Amino acid sequence: QKEVEQDPGPLSVPEGAIVSLNCTYSNSAFQYFMWYRQYSRKGPELLMYTYSSGNKEDGRFTAQVDKSSKYISLFIRDSQPSDSATYLCAMRGLYSGGGADGLTFGKGTHLIIQP
């Protein structure tokens, strides 16, 4: 079982729809959870960043973390064609001061918003 599972899609929805993107994970040590957006032929850019469980809202985007279920979600309201991209979830544990400190990524979900 991979540490982080993410449906690769593609997920195609009409403009204006609410989009739900999800990741599940197996490592209970993960404490920090991020969503990155990656446009074609570009580098990933940070979209949302949350610590531990709970919700975080930023404009049309809401990130949810449920550590008891090891499940995180990203909701996009009023989706726009410009939201079409690949969305990557990423996670890391607490900084250990010496151990591997890289992010663990999901493989990304390719999202298409149809005009």
Next chain:
Amino acid sequence: NAGVTQTPKFQVLKTGQSMTLQCAQDMNHNSMYWYRQDPGMGLRLIYYSASEGTTDKGEVPNGYNVSRLNKREFSLRLESAAPSQTSVYFCASHLGGRAEAFFGQGTRLTVV
């Protein structure tokens, strides 16, 4: 503010050739990373550097070497390129600990 800058953006190599991918960040971050991204495989960590003067292997280090030249710069070297190293390479940095990572725009490498 440039953030994370990678050079070159594109490169074509012949099998057996060597090259160095350059990465520089201007955010005073401690930690820097090299990832490769392949279709269906997601982002995989090649090497990372938690601080100036230290480097460690990630998930897929074979065929690569790295140098943390100073706090700003972290280079990735392919000594003898192979077609299996055809990929998009991303450099990233973060402050260390709890901060999010920032990525460069990538180097698209083709080995023929």
